[in-house]
Amino acid sequence: MGNPTPDLARPIAVVRGAPTPAIQSLFCAFAQRLGPRVRVAGVVEEEPGEGEAQLRSLxxxxxxxVFQELGGGSTACGLDAGSIVTACEAVRQDIAAGCDLVVLSKFGRLEAERTGLSDAFAAGLAARTPILTSVAQKFDPVWSAFAAPLYVVLPPDLAAIEGWWRSLHRQVA
Structure with a gap:
């Protein structure tokens, strides 16, 4: 996934280059640094216990x-698509209520199949609200078809994310 241009003032920032937990921690740290003056909507992925991945509303x-217990011997996918869709609806409601930034844990398999958090991505774009997310490299073709040329790829660095945020506000000012 490449940048259409090196311009940071794109409404979507994709953070790439670190394991998912590190990227999700960066998203949390960034949202905290913004403080109460910036209304942040969205979800981050957390793993409070072994194998207990969940999305947490910001x-x-x-x-x-994120996963459901299917019982021993099951070979079905353990993703809890219903729970993720419920999270998506909550984010869509938060966007509709008004926000300055949408943080979406990632664009992954479910989003590539146009489920999961895909409607939250669309709602953020429709509201013209900046979006911070991550995208697994294997989903680049689907992601690019969905979001090009509206995104910039950032390294997993808090200063890079803050630089993207500042560039958006300079563009508006």
Whole structure:
């Protein structure tokens, strides 16, 4: 996935180059640094216990399980698509209520299939609200078809994310 141009003032920032937990921690740190003056909507992925991945709302702390228990011997996919869609609807409601930034944990397999958080991505774009996310490299073709040329790729660095945020505000000013 390349940048259409090196211009940081794109409405979507994709952070890439670190394991998922590190990127999600960066998203949390960035949202915290913005403080109460910036209304942040969205979800980050957390793993409070082994194999207990969940999405946590940045608005109210609600948690949405990523996986469901299917019982021993099951060979079906353990993703809890219903819970992720519920998280998506919560984010869409938060966007509709008004926000300055949307943080979406990632664009992955479900989003590539136009489910999961895909409607939250679309809602953020429709609201003309900046989006911070990550995209696994294997989903680059689908992501580019969805978001090009609206994104810039950033390294997993808090200063890079802050630079992207500042560039958006210079463009508006």
């Amino acid at each position: 608005v109210d702390g609600r948690r949405f399980p």
